[in-house]
Amino acid sequence: MNRMKVFLLLAVVIGFSACQSRSKQAAEQEMTDDSLYVSSIEEEKTIIGVVGDASMNNFMLITSKGDTLFISTMDQEPNDVTGFELGDTVRVNYIEEEEEPGSSTIPTAQKVVVIGKKIRNK
Incomplete structure (x- = not known):
């Protein structure tokens, strides 16, 4: 028992x-x-670099270390992410978002501020 x-x-x-x-x-x-x-809700980060190339929905940023970043401007307010030209030095406030869980992150610009204009020959 x-x-x-x-x-x-x-x-x-x-x-x-x-x-x-x-x-x-x-x-x-x-x-x-x-x-x-x-x-998917990341904190905002800041990076400074020179605009190397641009298209309608993204641009290429070259940092002082020589790193190249492709930054998305899709679905952002046009006033917050325009006003720069190729060769301009800009400060970009961005967040990193994942396209799909487990995939690489894409920096999405929240605001782009021109801090130096490229000298252009007239």
Whole structure:
């Protein structure tokens, strides 16, 4: 009879710990899902560089270190991301957004401010 009680007690403990593990897994999964959601809302960053090329929805920025970044201006207010020309030095306030979870990030300009105009021959 004592063996039966010990066996039942052991079965109950195993049952509760199995449920607890699933609860932990569910909580960890929720945290992972929340972190994916939060990662798409990044803090605004700033970078300075020279405009190397531009098109309607993006432009190429060359930093002082020689790094080349392609920055998206799609879906932004035109007044916030225009007014610069090739060769101008600009300060870009941007956020990094993922196109798809797990893929590379794309800097999206929030505001572009010209801090130096290229001297142009007339």
